[in-house]
Amino acid sequence: MLINSFVVYFSAVLGRADRTCVEYAKEIRYFAAWLEPGLPVDEVLMLAMRSDVRRYIESCSERSAATRARKISTLRTFFAWCVDAGHRSDNPVAGMPRPKISRSLPVYLSLDDAKALVRSARSRDDLFYRRRNTLVIILYINCGFRLSELAGIQMHDVYDDAIRVVGKGGKERYVYLNNSCQRALRLWLGKRGHGSGHLIVSKQGQGLHPSSLASVVKLELVKVGLGHLSTHKLRHTAATLLYRYGHVDIRALQSILGHASIATTEIYTHVVSDQVIAAMESHPMAEF
Incomplete structure (x- = not known):
């Protein structure tokens, strides 16, 4: 066929x-x-x-x-x-124009909402779920993984201060883990163990399908009143917070997120910078 x-x-x-x-x-x-x-x-x-x-x-x-x-x-x-491959002599779609796609600004969590989400995950009574879900949320918010990337991480991809990620098209990249990520990782491995297999697992030791992982994140979002947001919004949040507070170069942000095109990353430059805020506050009509 x-x-x-x-x-x-x-x-x-x-x-x-x-x-x-x-x-x-x-x-x-x-x-x-x-x-x-x-x-x-x-x-x-x-x-x-x-x-x-x-x-x-x-x-x-x-x-x-x-x-x-x-x-x-x-x-x-x-x-x-x-x-x-020699099955046809022509391509009926060659040169066919594509509709213009307007890029909408990404929706993301505020810094306070992001902190509330982490605190909520840390408050779970069950130690297994507390440590696992906290790691998931922290990795999402700090590193901006895609859902499929996070679900696919194996134990042999995990280092003390970095994680090897296989992104879209099988492209590999290393994502650095800051102190918060490293601490959450150590606590989770203390409960999970260091055996082979997926990093993020169920209580039965099975790797979580992306849809199951999405349910984990959604549950935490609902707990803090953010159930209307999709899990992908945490990736937007990571990118926005990095650009807004981390003062990262757009190329560095592209590398962290694993974007093939810089144009995809540029959508996060919507964030209001400190320089813009200062300019607006110095406007002669600012206090009128």
Whole structure:
């Protein structure tokens, strides 16, 4: 099947993450099913025309611009592979423009909210959950890990003052652990032990799936009245606090967060700096 062959190429040759491969395959199948639900998928994909792709994208007009852009990119990549592999003579998506994506400012926790979240995790009665959840929250807020990155950390990735992380596309990076992270890590390992396996585990010693880890974080957010926020907002919080209070260079922040593009990191420059605050407070109308 074409999609399976594409996924092998996408994973083995281009080194894309398993999750990315699954999402691409799902999107391609969805397009084929939308176009001709009664025909074999391979046949539909081989006969698909540019007008078909355009109609498909138009049918998704109520979806966000980011979603429509992702659909175009997925199909363009797939059909480019089809041409390269000799399955088609043309790429019906080549040169098709993507909708403009407007970047919204990230939502994040205030410094006081972040401290309240850590204090809440530290107040749990059960020692296992107290130490594990505290580490999870502290790593999130200090290091800005992605959910999948935190869930995937193995014991052999953990050092005294750093953690090796495998990010998007299998890209590796080392994230330094500050004093708060190191202390929370020591306390957790004192309860978990130093045996092999995932760093973050259940009471049964099993690694937590990203969705289970998200539930852990969500529970802590609910406890402090922040249940309306998603777990990803803690990554935004880490980046914002680093930029606002850590005075880090934008390139350093990019390295910490594991962004492939500096443009993704630049969204965090929305934070009001001390210099801007001082300028606004010195405005001649500030006290009028």
